[in-house]
Amino acid sequence: MATSYELKASVRDRVGKGAARALRREGLLPAVIYGDKQPPLPIAVPIKETTLTLHRGGFLTHVGTIDVDGKKHQVIAKDYQLDPVRDDMVHVDFLRVGKGTTLTVEVPVHFLNEDKCPGIKKGAVLNIVRHTVELIVPANDIPEALEIDLANAQPGDALKISNVNLPASAQPTITDRDFTIATIAAPAGMKSEADSADGEGEGE
Incomplete structure (x- = not known):
């Protein structure tokens, strides 16, 4: 399972924009835990720790623990909102992760050995079509990333999900x-040279 995190939280007894602003002035972030056939639970989590968790990466793919007044909940962040001006976090939605929970998550793609790729050494470029791939996967088996090895990739190669x-x-x-x-x-120049070489071969 991807590296988890733990956040302390308290139950929110008030909801609404005014209550949310008051929480943020206290250094707290309004959030909600929902799902797993249980009623939604409005909570407040520390802005600083939650923001650090977000910036560490994998916030939407790591299963974490939220300690709500001593009761621990296994969750995964499903969405978060940022202030359009300051870019600060203003709200987070957490989904409860129960036993046997299967999730649909976006997993990042990492490319290995780009510096050794023969195609790139010949002047080709890595054109990334998908930076993430959406997977259906058990909550306890979410990969940190999907890896594609470029060590043998040549100009014109397409790297597919089967790789x-x-x-x-x-x-x-x-x-x-x-x-x-x-x-x-x-690049266009490489293609022209290849086409020209093919043409010369056919003439002979």
Whole structure:
């Protein structure tokens, strides 16, 4: 399971814009825990710790624990709102993670050995089509990232979901085709030279 986090929280007894502003003045962030066939639970979490958790990365893919007045809840962040001017967090929605919970999450793609890629060394460029891939996966088996090795990628290669070693328990939400995640795109000059060389070969 991806590295988890823990946040302390307290139950909110008031909701609404005025109450939310008052909380933020106290260094607290309004949030809600919902799902798992239980009623929504309005809570307040510390702005500083929650913002640090967000900036560490993987906020929407890591399963975390929220300690609400001594009772611990397993959750995953499903959405958060930012202030349009200051870019500060203003609200977070957390989904309860129960036993056997399966989630749909966006998992980032990491490219390995870009500095060793023969296609890039020949002048091609890595063209990323998808920075993330949406997976259906058990909450306790969410991968940190999907990895694609570029060590043998040549100009013109398409790197597809079939090139990724997915966890056995995970599957992409797109199942009707072997979709492209990135390509090793040859620049126009390289294509012209290749076409010219092909033409000379045919003439001989």
